[in-house]
Amino acid sequence: MKERLSIILGVFVVMALSNAVVPVLPFFAKELPAVQGAIYSAYFLGAFLTVYPAGLLSDKIGKVLLIRAGLILTVISGAAIVLFHGAYEVILFRVIEGVGAGMFISAALSWVNEQEDHKQLSGYFFGFLNLGLVLGLIVTGLLEEPFGERSGMLFFTLALVIPLLLNISAREIVLVVKAEAETLRIISDYRWLYLSTVILVGSTGVLTSLYPEFTDESPVMLSIIIGIMNVSTIISSFAASRATFRPVPVIRTGALLMAVSVALAYFAPEAGILPVIIVFILVGLIAGFILVGQTDFLAGTGYRQGVVVGLFNTASYGGMTFLPYVSGLLSQDLNYFTGFIFTAVLSLVVFFTIGRCECRNRS
Template sequence: MKQRLSLVIGIFIIMALSNAIVPVLPEFADEMPALQGIIFSAYFFGAFVMVLPAGVLGDRFGRKPFIIAGLLFTVVSGAVILLVSNPYAIAVARIVEGVGAGLFVSCALSWVNLQPNHARLSGLYFAALNAGLIAGLMGTGLLNAHFGQNSGVMLFTGLAVIPLIFSFFLSDPKSERTDGMPEVHMIGWRNKWLYLSSFILIGISGVLISLYPEFTDESPFILGILFATMNAATICSSLIAPRLSLQPIQTIRLASALVAIAVIGSFVAPVYGGIGGVFFLFMVVGAAAGFVFVSQMNYLAVTEKMQGTAVGLLTAASYGGMAFLPFIAGILSEYFSYAAAFFVSGFFCLLVTLTIGRCRCVLPE
């Protein structure tokens, strides 16, 4: 129980710190959506390049050293963000922060998937992840209003020391060892459509989070509540999903269609539906993410032996979506229009609806 709590607390604080900068993005790059997209995406780019190597190395050498290193990187990068003000320096610190998250997340998830009750634990883990995102958003909105711009980052950087200490008492579950590279190729090819769906559907949530501060010009407090609503829906769905027999193909197909409608609707809703309509659409996106993630994790736990590699690829796809799709959306919104950014994002979701049927990801009865 203590070991599970150390990972749950760790992902909670890492995600809180990763999101602490989101509501104040306009303060770092006012009226520059592309630069805001870079700052937001830098974290996910760092995680994207690290999660797969971390998963493969965790299978070979154990997960504990990389979990410790990930938490250490998180603390150091948070301290750097507190000390600098240049937006490009902040982007570099966000890359380092993402590298730490990639080390931690990949090895922590493979640890979870090697447990006998992996389905319930993955739901709990993902719920803690999204609870951390909510804490980062809401904490930043509230703290910044009373104590200044970087107070949220300061709080969660300090709290990150707690799971760092706990991680030294973590033990590694045993798994089959391999040289890694052949497994990466085979696992990636077997599950390519599954990983593509994760790239797009998880990345789309990042698009909404990165675009909405400038698109709506709402206060950081309102934006924090809006994004927290999306994460709260993910918490609920990720806790419900392990109790259901979810086949990945059907789950992803339905989720991607709903997210496509929600993304396009979120462009229209501020004008015609008001903020209440936006809250509902964000809840749809968040709930879909929880069901998709748990079904993907459960499938990989049942079908793949090398959990570090399989989960590393899944996490790389997720972070890749969060790194590249908000960046693309920022470019589209600055040089074309916000309509282009939202409608292209909706098209990507429909692409998942059409292609996921090619996946062989079917759970045994």
């Protein structure tokens, strides 16, 4: 029970801390879109570089130790962001925070995917992950005016002590012995699945990183708008964990809807706040079904989940690292329209390529 609690509470607080910077991105970035994108993406760069090695290592030394190390590193980096004030210092510590989160997420999701009730657990995992993202936005937005821009970071850094204490007495549990995964074989078999993860997960990051400066809304309103997307993902994650569907058709449909939604996200502010809310709800619903479907498929491959999930997380964080940054550069050097349409076109690439997926589910 302590293992499950430390993972569910841990993913909740780690994600809340990662998102606490979003409502105040213009403050950290001095209102420069490229620097704004760099601060946002730095976290995902650190995670991107860590999740695969962490997954590989978790198959060899176990998940619990890496979960603990990830929580400790995240606490340290969160405290550093609170204490240091320069934009480039924040970028550096966001990278370190991403390294800690990458260790935690990779080991924790690998643990989840090796349990007998992995599909239901993955629904809770992604549900609480997105609940953390929501409260990270809302709490920071509410605390920003009375206590300052860094108050949200401080609050969630202190909250991380709870799952860390739970993890200290956690034990390694191995229910089923599975085959060792060969990295090149996994990449070859699931390449289109991983590509869809890069693009579709990265697309949600583009909306999150561009909207603060694109709309000039207040931190509180931005927290509400972006939080609505995460609430939708919470709902769809729980629903997807109890539904029966085939992954490829879901991903293809999701890719088409994502392309339309990202394009509409550019035009929606001109029509008012309601169209913006509808777009973000749709994006959140798409993301929940795709994430649960992908991880459920990978759980049935017959392989130990460290490498398989490590590559999945690498694809996720790769998308969240590079797509927002590239879209931010396009928006700054050209215009916001180019940044949004570039992302929408990539989603259409998934729509046309996912049908070529030759993934083999061995369960």
